[in-house]
Amino acid sequence: MSTTVNDVFLRAMALCDCLDENGQVINADHTAIFAARAPMLCDAAQRGLLYYAAYYKTTTFVFTAEGAGTLPIPDDYVATVRLLCDGVDATGFGSPVRIVGRNFVKDRGYAGTVTFHYQAFPAEVTALSSLFSYPDGVILATLPYYLASVFLEDEDPSLSKYYADAYEKARLAIKTASFQSEFYEIGDAVGTECGSCGAN
Numbered sequence: 001m002s003t004t005v006n007d008v009f010l011r012a013m014a015l016c017d018c019l020d021e022n023g024q025v026i027n028a029d030h031t032a033i034f035a036a037r038a039p040m041l042c043d044a045a046q047r048g049l050l051y052y053a054a055y056y057k058t059t060t061f062v063f064t065a066e067g068a069g070t071l072p073i074p075d076d077y078v079a080t081v082r083l084l085c086d087g088v089d090a091t092g093f094g095s096p097v098r099i100v101g102r103n104f105v106k107d108r109g110y111a112g113t114v115t116f117h118y119q120a121f122p123a124e125v126t127a128l129s130s131l132f133s134y135p136d137g138v139i140l141a142t143l144p145y146y147l148a149s150v151f152l153e154d155e156d157p158s159l160s161k162y163y164a165d166a167y168e169k170a171r172l173a174i175k176t177a178s179f180q181s182e183f184y185e186i187g188d189a190v191g192t193e194c195g196s197c198g199a200n
Helices: 005-015 029-047 136-151 157-188
Strands: 056-063 070-072 077-085 097-100 103-106 112-120
Touching: 005 029, 005 136, 029 136, 077 097, 136 157
Parallel strands: none
Antiparallel strands: 056 112, 070 103, 077 112, 097 103
């Protein structure tokens, strides 16, 4: 993932007709305000993608027989995809390691390596230089429309609504594509690139 907030901002400025003949953002008070608002708006918008384009991560940790019986789950945890104990699927009942509240809890005496594949919250973006967690295609197909719709709310409500509708249609298209592919690919996603989301 290599798309920055600034990449999204520039595309939104093109939709708002705020670029000059050289492709640079017009130097004006309103575009400066837009730039200042872009990181916050992009962060809100990417969180709005959470249930349309799942973002997956994998973490591995080791339990020892004598060690603590609990370990905290990742702070960005949303939902479990797959849990492996020593390479064996342990997602269901009977697993020596399970999730209780915000912790992994192991059976007494269990020792081994646990690989946890999960849906995660995207990392926060706070500046124009911030990188998104989602794949480039997901971000560039959606967020420029969202920014443009917000920036034009007062100046051109009709065009603002058009871009808001485009953003929603793009989110729904991504969700449909993800739904059709994730059940075929998620089983092999642990420790590899997830084909439906591009995450590792």
